Amino acid sequence: MKTTIEEVSKYVGQEVTIGAWLANKRSSGKIAFLQLRDGTGFIQGVVEKSQVAEDVFQRAKSITQETSLYVTGTVRIDERSPFGYELAVTNIEIIHESVDYPITPKEHGVEFLMDHRHLWLRSKRQHAIMKIRNEIIRATYEFFNHNGFVKVDPPILTGSAPEGTTELFHTKYFDEDAYLSQSGQLYMEAAAMALGKVFSFGPTFRAEKSKTRRHLIEFWMIEPEMAFYEFEDNLKVQEQYVSYIVQSVLKNCSLELKTLGRDTAKLENIQPPFPRITYDEAIQLLHDKGFTDIAWGDDFGAPHETAIAESFDKPVFITHYPTQLKPFYMQPDKNRPEVVLCADLIAPEGYGEIIGGSERIHDYELLKQRLEEHHLPLEAYKWYLELRQYGSVPHSGFGLGLERTVAWICGVEHVRETIPFPRLLNRLYP
Numbered sequence: 001m002k003t004t005i006e007e008v009s010k011y012v013g014q015e016v017t018i019g020a021w022l023a024n025k026r027s028s029g030k031i032a033f034l035q036l037r038d039g040t041g042f043i044q045g046v047v048e049k050s051q052v053a054e055d056v057f058q059r060a061k062s063i064t065q066e067t068s069l070y071v072t073g074t075v076r077i078d079e080r081s082p083f084g085y086e087l088a089v090t091n092i093e094i095i096h097e098s099v100d101y102p103i104t105p106k107e108h109g110v111e112f113l114m115d116h117r118h119l120w121l122r123s124k125r126q127h128a129i130m131k132i133r134n135e136i137i138r139a140t141y142e143f144f145n146h147n148g149f150v151k152v153d154p155p156i157l158t159g160s161a162p163e164g165t166t167e168l169f170h171t172k173y174f175d176e177d178a179y180l181s182q183s184g185q186l187y188m189e190a191a192a193m194a195l196g197k198v199f200s201f202g203p204t205f206r207a208e209k210s211k212t213r214r215h216l217i218e219f220w221m222i223e224p225e226m227a228f229y230e231f232e233d234n235l236k237v238q239e240q241y242v243s244y245i246v247q248s249v250l251k252n253c254s255l256e257l258k259t260l261g262r263d264t265a266k267l268e269n270i271q272p273p274f275p276r277i278t279y280d281e282a283i284q285l286l287h288d289k290g291f292t293d294i295a296w297g298d299d300f301g302a303p304h305e306t307a308i309a310e311s312f313d314k315p316v317f318i319t320h321y322p323t324q325l326k327p328f329y330m331q332p333d334k335n336r337p338e339v340v341l342c343a344d345l346i347a348p349e350g351y352g353e354i355i356g357g358s359e360r361i362h363d364y365e366l367l368k369q370r371l372e373e374h375h376l377p378l379e380a381y382k383w384y385l386e387l388r389q390y391g392s393v394p395h396s397g398f399g400l401g402l403e404r405t406v407a408w409i410c411g412v413e414h415v416r417e418t419i420p421f422p423r424l425l426n427r428l429y430p
């Protein structure tokens with residue numbers, strides 16, 4: 001019976017054949033332990049000299065790391081392994097021998113691993129991270145589909161810049177200038193006026209010269225946008241959505257979380273409601289914690305976000321930022337126009353901002369004025385302004401950065417491990 005590691009629990013006591021790679025190996029004179037992986041999971045194959053033909057045992061002892069194989073064996077329950085099963089090997093057929101695999105079980109430097117990302121992905125740790133990333137994506141579609149949202153795909157090549165003009169990737173679009181999308185938001189606003197509640201999931205690009213553990217040049221964003229949702233409604237969806245993905249990972253990826261050594265008690269606690277503080281309160285909190293360098297009107301850096309997050313055991317919303325710090329489209333607070341109806345969601349444990357969102361300006365004149373204040377070309381935003389000319393309604397939305405969310409849920413230090421092929425400052429290979 002040909003099967004996969006993921007499916008072996010169905011075949012306890014039976015003989016199965018699995019197409020696999022040798023991840024690692026330990027052997028003595030009488031027994032060989034093969035760490036096998038097949039993409040669906042990892043399992044130990046046990047080859048006992050006394051139980052197999054001599055040539056099979058010799059093959060087991062000499063196979064090299066990452067050689068591809070067909071392994072046949074009987075599935076046994078193994079209480080000592082976190083996976084719960086092992087394979088009592090009866091035969092090994094080599095498909096392709098791997099020679100001098102560069103990533104050995106010893107420690108390697110980060111740059112070396114990054115240069116071999118195409119192979120590094122095969123490791124148990126990277127496998128676990130990619131599975132959790134996939135579960136977050138799966139749960140995202142499930143959450144929004146269950147809640148009446150329609151998936152809409154905004155364009156990648158655009159003529160406008162939602163998040164400021166300094167971090168744009170420029171390209172030619174035949175004779176016109178074009179930019180790689182920084183955010184699908186403006187298009188999602190148009191879609192919300194057509195479909196009510198929408199969400200997107202796609203790549204976004206920021207030519208940011210930042211070299212931090214939270215910044216990628218190319219990253220993936222989930223961007224919901226909701227017609228008739230005001231500031232408060234927006235925060236409710238966010239805390240429900242974030243809790244949903246965390247609980248889904250806990251439920252469906254317990255093995256992967258164990259592989260990563262993640263403290264799951266911290267994740268179990270992630271349930272609505274999330275704490276909220278205003279920007280003003282955040283500044284006060286930072287002063288109380290001894291950050292004398294920050295004043296009203298300054299943006300928070302990573303150390304500030306980490307210090308704020310330390311006061312909470314759930315993600316925390318920081319609301320009502322100064323208008324001058326935020327993009328042109330955010331709705332000012334009507335009682336206090338120097339701040340906007342926005343919120344950033346800061347993950348616990350120092351993982352930083354995972355969501356940026358706001359209520360959007362829906363008044364035509366105000367939006368036009370804000371575009372002018374930001375020196376943005378009105379022709380490029382003509383269509384966006386028109387959304388405020390034909391039955392404009394209050395609406396809100398947000399963007400969740402997938403890689404930062406994966407980093408937080410996995411407990412992984414740097415976003416470079418949370419995307420299959422990271423695009424970083426000075427890294428386009430592989």
Ligand code: 4AD
Pocket residue numbers: 162163182183184185206208214215216217219221223224353354355356357358397398399400401402403404415
């Ligand atoms: O806060 P940002 O810039 O918000 C927007 O782009 C809005 N237009 C979204 C919306 O309202 N539809 O980005 C949203 C999130 C951040 O909170 C962060 O998680 C992530 O995207 N992000 C990055 N992730 C990795 N590398 C970068 N360089 C990132 N820049 C933003």
Ligand code: MG
Pocket residue numbers: 344353355356
């Ligand atoms: Mg932001």
